[in-house]
Amino acid sequence: MKIEKSHKIGFFDIDHQFKLSVQSTARFFQEMAMFHTTEIGAGHDVLLKKGVIWFLYRLEIEFFRYPLMDEKINITTWSRGFKRYKGFREYFIDSSLGKIAKGSSVWLFFDLNRRRISKVRDEIARLYTFEGEKNFDKEIDDWPACGRIRPEQEMDISLRYLDFDMNGHVNNTIYLGFLETLYHRTIKKEGRSIKNIKIRFIHEIDHTKQSVRTGWQKENGVYHCNIFDDSTLYADAEIIPMD
Structure with missing residues (x-):
């Protein structure tokens, strides 16, 4: 089953060029995943009562174009199913003006009482209906993440009060904002925006941290971050600029 919502791109969704930001796109995807699970009766409050939760593990976003403020967009998501402790979810954004972005993600099912990832419970799995449609030929779960790099260039990122979510950790969408800042401050050339971004979330950034660092290393036209x-x-990533 596919879930769709409409949204008019607003002031807080854009960058200084009035274009949709990467961080906002990731936020749309996260909000759609939450909306979907709530609609089928497996929302955050239900999961917490059962002592379980989903953690975002991997995410890929590819942009066809960057829409401007006030454009009315449609955001669609669907589940492709579960494999043991992993959930696979797809996303798509378009409008009357054409395709905007597509995405794919892997989520981990986590047992809060045992403090470990756990097989998706049957009582949760049977609430879903699945779609086989994939946005990418290659699974984001099979992407060989770069691990720790020796950055050619680095920059510090200060953590703000509102970067932390209700769990006391930096929200996953903020990580995309860190990388977006790194790209536009130190990489972006000739006005080229990000075409494709992949990220693996490794460790949570908790409220005791005041800052982190970001950095990149270029290899064969790809920026490992x-x-x-x-x-x-905390995370490793890959950025490919627009052609």
Whole structure:
């Protein structure tokens, strides 16, 4: 079953060029996943009562174009099913003006009481109906993430009060904002926006942190990126600019 919602791109969805931001796109995807699970009776409150939760593990977004403020868009999501402790979800954004972006994600099912990932419970799985349609030929779960790199260039990112969500950790969508900042401050050339971005979330950034670092290393036209500090790699990623 596919779930669709309409949205008019607003002031807080855009960058200084009035174009949709990567972070906002990731937020749309996260909100749609939450909306879908709530609609079928497996929302955040239901899961917490059962002592379980979903964590976003991997995400890929590819842009066809960047819409401007006030464009009315349609956001669609669907589940492709579960494999043991993993859930696979797809996303698509378009409008009357054409395709905008597509995405794919992998979520981990986590048992809060046992503090470990766990097989998706049958009582949760049977609430879903699945669609086999895939946005990418290659699974984001099979992407060989770069791991720790030796950055050619780095920049510090200060953490703000509103970067932290209700769980006391930096929200996953904010990680995309960190990478978007890194790209536009240190990589972007000739006005080229991000075409494709992949990210693997490795460690949570909790409320005790005041800052993290980001950095990139270029290889064969691809920018391998890290979000890190002296002791911890929080996420690794890959960015490909528009042609």
